[in-house]
Amino acid sequence: MGQRDRFDGQFDEVIAAARAGSPRAFQRIFEALAPVVEGYLRLQGAAEPEDLTSEVFIAVVRNLASFEGDEAGFRSWVFTIAHRRLLDARRRMSRRPPLASLDEAPEPEAPDNVEDAIEQALSRAQVRALCERLVPDQRDVLLMRLLGHLTVEEVATTLDKTPGAVKALQRRGFLAISRLIEREGVPL
């Protein structure tokens, strides 16, 4: 279910090609991981997750030569960058007045079925609302585990916490979600 392998078993080949300067390999990396990175940034409440995702991958492309490891390590590295960019963006936003709310327009993807699209949008909004209510540390851990498919140890390294702390955070995070759903009757 986790879809940990996002390179169809060709991770090493793709990375080698990217290191050799293959645009197609870079594109493959972007297509494989950009959706989860964007999802992570969006559920973290980033103002412009799409652009921030590109910012993350600019860093990935530029620093790929310094990466060594397997696919899990690569995912972990990408999420480390994503998390830092998120923190940087929040700092920038805190110093800058918000622009007009043009970005509140609906998603550009045209739905095939209107009812499905509405239902999907509702549940998506509910998921985002629930994530918003989490304590930031709990949200970081849950989103990295669910979207990045990072292990407890990888999340611990990425967030500079102990594995025990990560386990405690994910448990508290899930309990908080459970309470929110039950207490407030959030329909999923």
Added chain:
Amino acid sequence: MSGSDDHVPEMPTTPFLDDRAIEAIIDGDEVAADLRPLVIFASGVRAEGERRAPRPTPALARLIAAGGGADSAHPDAAAGAIGPFTARHRLALAKVAGFGLVAKLTLGAGAAAAGVIGAGATGMLPGDADKVVRDAIEVVTPLVFPDDDHPGSSDRAPAGTGGDHGGSVSSDATGESDGVPGVDGGDVSDEAPGASVRPTAPPGRDGAPAQDGAPGHSGESGTPPVSLPENASDRPGDVHPPAGPASAADGAPTATTSTAPTDDQPEAPRGGTAGDTPSP
């Protein structure tokens, strides 16, 4: 059974969550019924990562196309992602595309007044700004600019497809067929209306200076006059001004806009794990 003493109002029915249950939720495996809401939540979170890859910013697209490092000195590579033209601005342009004709023309007039069109049309704006402005101009005016990435492609049909309009002159027009040169569109009959006030040479032809605002200068559709090169066609739909000089940003030294204290350089994980701590 709960007695009144151990009742915890804020946690009415706390599900049992051990490590195994948590891993099952995260992996989307079967769980106890009371954990179902968490599985649905987890599934909703995962769905956020299963969407189409977002569109890369121009800076990233350029970097990828350049194979990773060749274009990294381009200032837009640093500025593009967080620079002046973000998704919000692209959305604004997309909205402009949805406006009615009157709104587009009004916008076009405003843009001309601000001088943005002139700057964008002549390539005075740097890199992406130039491209975005030209895209905007193409949306709000009948102008079409040649595509920098595909010189000569623009909207023209490729050679050999029958779309080479104006590329050849018929033998009737040149006089080769009957010895009498025909009308090639450059001359206007003396019987045509307005012949008495017509200048001897049409504006913009044969070196005669074009008259700003004269009829026929892209004003036919109500579009404000635009400063164009002297050899530009009089027909708005055929205007293909040169893209102008290469972007001033090309080859310029890197202008990193990120003020963040973090850097990505030493992040390479050792043994497959990320190494650095998040920035404070």
